[in-house]
Amino acid sequence: MSSSVSFSFPFEPYDIQKAFMQQLYDCLESGKLGIFESPTGTGKSLSLCCGAIQWLNDHNAKEKASLADEIEKLKISIKDDCEDDDWVSGEYNKIQKNLQITTFQKKLDKFNSRTEKIEKLRQRKNVKQLNKNSAKYNWSSQKDIEKFKKDTSKTDVEDTNEDLGAVDIIEDSDLILDEVIPSEFDEEDELIDEQDNQDSVTKIFFCSRTHSQLSQFVNEIKKTSYHSNISVISLASRQQYCINPSVQRLKSQHLINEQCLDLQKGKNGKATSRADDGKVTKRSKKSSGCPYYNHTNIEHLKDESLIEIKDVEDLVVAGKEVKTCPYYSARAAVTDAQIIVVPYQTLLHESTRKANGIDLKNNIVIIDEAHNLLDTIGHIHSAEVCGVQLKTAVDKLKLYRDKYKSRFAAKNLLQLNQVIYIVGKLFGLLKMTTDNPPSKIFTLEEFVLTAEIDNYNLRPLIDFCLKSKLAQKLHGFSEKYGSQISEETLKTDTKKAGLQDFLNQISKSGSKSNKNKPEMPAVDAEKELIEKETRISVGNAIQTVINFLTSLTSKYDDGRILLVKTKSVEDSFYKFLLLNPAVQFSNIVKESRSVIVAGGTMQPFSEFRDQLFISAGAAFERIAEFSCGHVIPPENILPICLSEGPSGKKLNFTYEMRNTPEMLNEIGRILMNICNIVPGGVVCFFPSYDYEKLVYNHLQSNKILDKIQIKKKIFREPKSSTNVDQILDEYSKTIRRCKNKELNQSKITGALMLSVVGGKLSEGLNFSDDLGRCVLVVGMPYPNIKSAELQEKMKYLKENVSTTAGQVHYENLCLKAVNQCIGRAVRHAKDYATVILLDERYSRENVQSSLPKWIQRSLVPNAKFGSAFGSIGKFFSMHKKSQ
Missing domain, CATH: 1.10.275 (Fumarase C; Chain B, domain 1)
Incomplete structure (x- = not known):
């Protein structure tokens, strides 16, 4: 283990953050495969960012110093060889050492040339001048980005009706199959620089599930002091980056890719365009191809992205302003970038990796939000x-x-x-x-x-x-x-x-009057x-x-x-x-210097160790594990395993029992009591959308919702992703309005959000402070055991991993989903909330041991509603007084 390292953190880090960064640094230094767990809300992304960048800076400095030292030693050694009486041996040694010097010097030159290049770019004023309206817009301001989009929207429409990447009229000669020659390179490969030309300086590939999570990571880097001397580039698909209106209209990712490659060919002599109104207009030879694929401007935008950190949206906005392709600008920047931010699909799929020019050899791979990594790999390759x-x-x-x-x-x-x-x-x-x-x-x-x-x-x-x-x-x-x-x-x-x-009969009697007659069923x-x-x-x-x-x-x-x-x-x-995700992960493990998988709920570590790393060919000794607690003090969280409802009935939400009127009525009584005593927002998670709908309809028909709405405005998680932001916005506005006594003239104290485990609101969203003072999880969301896919997966694990691996996998699917829901509530050290698990099965020892450790330390098991209700009242009274 290395000595204690000083990390440049935006503020004084907590002890667990210091420990996280130090463990990460040591793991990267020793080239290990790390499994890191840090609860949601503990600044995991920021810790990953600062720990990894500090290591990268130190590593590069050591490499440069080591190379310079080796060159100097070899030069001194050559002088000594010249004094050797055996001149033949001396000349041979001199040649060999000069070859070594040349090799080391090339590596050192790569370090220095990259640094010099970036410094020159930072000093070059004309790079900034590429953005003609740079003084008009502040790219770090969301308002200015929106303003730019409105200002340029008219131009985009006008360009679309002219010749911006218009679609060629299809000739029969274009439809004949290309002749396949064994030595022929794919079009995509032709656009990728040769691996020999790639920079060998160590890079960090940071990977996460969604583009919003990647943007969040980029924004975390911007908060640190590292942002001024680190080059970060975000890779994404053409679907995300393309700014050519005619290509954007294509819905299929595959067709977007093919159309992009076709436009680059610039088919001369027969270029015509199809405008939005469907009319075909002639197009000059000069305008054929994609107008945004301009090598000079791509190079300029690439340079700008290397000296100014941009996420995907920032780069799209900049690309539209200078009418340059963000996709190829981002890809061109990979060689000089130190941190490459990529979505799961780009990194975990080998052919996509190659298509994007990603070389993992001796580089660092960090995969965030990795709690479902095994399932994600399976999904990507299904x-x-x-x-x-x-x-x-x-x-x-x-x-x-x-x-x-x-x-x-x-x-x-x-x-x-x-x-x-x-x-x-x-x-x-x-x-x-x-x-x-x-x-x-x-x-x-x-x-x-x-x-x-x-x-x-x-x-x-x-x-x-x-x-x-x-x-x-x-x-x-x-x-x-x-x-x-x-x-x-x-x-x-x-x-x-x-x-x-x-x-045929219709055809023979096909008069004009018959054309409007209905046909046979x-x-x-x-x-x-x-x-x-x-x-x-x-x-x-x-x-x-x-x-x-x-x-x-x-x-x-x-x-x-x-x-x-x-x-x-x-x-x-x-x-x-x-069934075996390790087979698709093995090359990542073999090629990379170090691989880190991190998340808020990574337990049990054995799942990643056995099914991912060891199955991919890694030695047990190469695997490192780290788990830390939460930044919140124990008194700021009140987790309760509720085994009995208000009427004294046992809470058993198994598949056979959960639809009974008794259980549905208990849910209504619990929600009604909770909404009466809990301030702010209450988030209730159900096992599925169907069950949420069943509960909602039952409570509505029994007038229980009317009673709840006296205290809380009710919101429901939408099935469509397009409506999520609108619902969340209305939910948060309601809670803020209720907290403001001058604006709130009613008895309403907040809002109730009915959500679904594994749905749109159970991962990646924050219900901090008043947005989530109480999180309820109804039942244990086990997947359908009768599913043919699940049964085959469990059978495979039992036969190839261990006799219990299949059952452990089944349990983990449930409890990882529950843990993700729990993590939505407390997001910082001064936050506080109660977590209520509605099912007597949560009081079982094996289930409790799978809950997060920061929940276990304050857990109230096997609670009856009366005592639990009293504890909840005292909990919020205490925090109300402390405010």
């Missing part, structure tokens, strides 16, 4: 394809082949036919009517045998699809011949259904199916199929295929389940 996507893909592939087969290269036609056969087999398996249960699990080996595609080598076919740009070509084909395709598909399908004679059904297929992007459908086929190339033991059949073949689907 693949699902439904019947309507398979049918769309196979039908359009056949029409595409028949249209252009005479123009395809023989090898392309052969491979296209093989793809059509395989997709047809997959769809055919969904259509098979059997007496099997609706859900079935296959091993990968069983699946390819059952689908009768075991004779095909899928890897070359997947390479063919990707390198020939099959999805893009098929999308363009559908764009050009969409109406003809729909008509042809309808004709083919109705013939198969025995309705061709009926259609059978035809309506067929048309509805065609419309449903047409609504699905053809490019998306084939890309989804390719992703699923890629999953079939995994090792047989690492995954399973779930087949779910429904009444509709189109809605039935296959899903690839990744």
Whole structure:
């Protein structure tokens, strides 16, 4: 362990923050794999930021000093060799040592050149002058950012109607499959600098779940003294960064990527544009391609982002101002940046990592909000394809082949036919009517045998699809011949259904008056199916199929295929389940100097140690663990395991009991009493949206909600993410208004928020101070044990990790979700709140031991409502007096 390090913190850190930063520093210094737990509200992100940057600065300083020292020693040694009588040996040693000096000097030059480059950029006034309106806008001000958006919105509309990245008219020659040459590089790879040109100076890759969490981390860096001499860049997808209006309109991530790459080609000679009104206008050769893809301006914006810390939104605003692509500016800055901020998908998915030019070798990886990392890796690498996507893909592939087969290269036609056969087999398996249960699990080996595609080598076919740009070509084909395709598909399908004679009859008697007559129900059904297929992007459908086929190339033991059949073949689907997340994490562990996974609720550490690090090939000795308490004193938190309700009934919210009138009535009585005594905001978490709806309707029909609303205004968590901010804003305004005695003329003392465990409000949001004086969790939110996916995962863990690993995993899914809800309330040292766990099962010893340690130290187990209610009253009376 290194000696105590001095960290530059924005304020005097708490002891637990000092311990966290020191442990992090030691872990990075020794190149270990760290599992770090720091409760939500203890400044975890700031501690990660200061600890890691301090280590990086010290490490670089030591490296530079060490390199200079080694060079000096070698030079002295060469002089000594010159005095050696054996001149042959001396000359040989001199050559070898000069080679070493050259190697060390190159490394030292990289350190110095990066520092000199950044310093020159900071001194260059013309970088700042790129933003013509820099004096007009303050990019650290949210109000100025919004003002800029309003000022430029009109310009964006005008640009859209001119030639900003407009879509080319599709020629048939553009739709022919590209010839696949084995040595050919992917388009994406061509845009990435060669690895040899990449800077070898150590970097930190900081990863979190959402862009808002990443922006929060960037803002934490801005608060520190490190911000003036550290280069930070935020990587994100084209969907987040693209400022080309014509590309932004595309809903699919895949199509956005393909359109971006196509526009960069600048197809000369046939450039035309399609304006918003659908009219096609001619476009000059000069304007073809994306106008934002300008190397000079990209370089300038890259330089600006290196000397001034910007999050994704800041860089988008700056890119719009100078009409330069933020996506490629951010990617170009990776080489010189010291900290690269990336979302989960970018870091954890290997092909996405490579596409973004991310080289983890000897670098640091820090993954924040990692409590669900294992499930996240599984989700990122899962693949699902439904019947309507398979049918769309196979039908359009056949029409595409028949249209252009005479123009395809023989090898392309052969491979296209093989793809059509395989997709047809997959769809055919969904259509098979059997007496099997609706859900079935296959091993990968069983699946390819059952689908009768075991004779095909899928890897070359997947390479063919990707390198020939099959999805893009098929999308363009559908764009050009969409109406003809729909008509042809309808004709083919109705013939198969025995309705061709009926259609012929309609055609023969097709007078103008008949055109407005309603069609037969059978035809309506067929048309509805065609419309449903047409609504699905053809490019998306084939890309989804390719992703699923890629999953079939995994090792047989690492995954399973779930087949779910429904009444509709189109809605039935296959899903690839990744059971071994370590297989996708192993390269990160092997390449990185150090990997840190951190979160507010990381217990049990054994889950990460065994299933992630050790399974990825790491030695036990390389793993370090750290857990700290909370900054709040014990008297500021009152956690209660409530086992009995107001009427004396045992609180048992198991799946069989929770819907009974007795339990629903108890919830109503508890909420009514709590809302009468707790000031400010009360947040109540339910196991699911369906159960929240059931409870709400029951309390509403029994007039209990009317009684609650005398004291608290009731809000409900929306299912749609778009409405979350609005609901939270109204919730917080209500509480602030109630606290202001001059504005509050009613008896209302605050608000009640009905939320869902694992929903929009259970992670990443703060209910600090009056926004969350009480958090209730109704029942224990165990996942559905009958789920085929969960059963297969538990079975895999039992067979491959330990006999108890499956059951432990099941318990952890529940308690980690509960712990996330608990962490919403107390957010700083002077905050205070009560946490009420409604279920007698919370008083069990094994359950209590899985709760956060800072909760355990003050926990009141097996409480009856009378005594608990009295404790809650005293708790808030005490804190009211202390204010």
